[in-house]
Amino acid sequence: MHEMSIAMAVVGQVEEAARAGAASAVSRVELQVGELAGVVPDALAFCFELACAGTVLEGAELVTRSVTARARCGACAGEWPVGMPPDLCCPACGRATEVELLSGRELRVLNVTWEDAEDGPPAVPCREPISEEA
Structure with a gap:
């Protein structure tokens, strides 16, 4: 623990x-x-x-x-709560390669x-x- x-x-x-x-x-x-x-x-x-x-x-x-937990997409600048387990695929454009974890x-x-x-x-x-x- x-x-x-x-x-x-x-x-x-x-x-x-x-x-x-x-x-x-x-x-x-x-x-x-x-x-x-x-x-x-x-x-x-x-x-x-x-x-x-x-x-x-x-x-x-x-x-x-x-x-x-929040993330931002480098491709489209969309931001979203990633949740648990974390969803690091941008809900706006579908990309997961340029994701920045903000918090x-x-x-x-x-x-x-x-x-x-x-x-x-x-x-x-x-x-x-x-x-x-x-």
């Missing part, structure tokens, strides 16, 4: 950011997950809870934001909410992906 390795990587990266930000606890992690990333959200949520045990993230809520492989931390020892819980937007795209 690769969801456990994903959960452990997310926890490790968020822990590192929380330490750097002098956080006392992390209460929420928002994760962007592409439709084609091969991640089962329920399995990831289960693994995330286990991976958080004994860390500054213990008890943190995991929120996943799904990203629909659907994302796997990144979007936001982390943590509590500072002094101030309370700020939301920390992640402008750069903490996790590498799959």
Whole structure:
């Protein structure tokens, strides 16, 4: 189950950011997950809870934001949702040789909410992906 390795990587990266930000606890992690990333959200949520045990993230809520897989045809510029399993044949012109995948492989931390020892819980937007795209 690769969801456990994903959960452990997310926890490790968020822990590192929380330490750097002098956080006392992390209460929420928002994760962007592409439709084609091969991640089962329920399995990831289960693994995330286990991976958080004994860390500054213990008890943190995991929120996943799904990203629909979309493609564009280089021949006719048509765009479409590719679905699951992915249909990479252009519905407008029928070509499958010049297809560009626009979205659907994302796997990144979007936001982390943590509590500072002094101030309370700020939301920390992640402008750069903490996790590498799959």
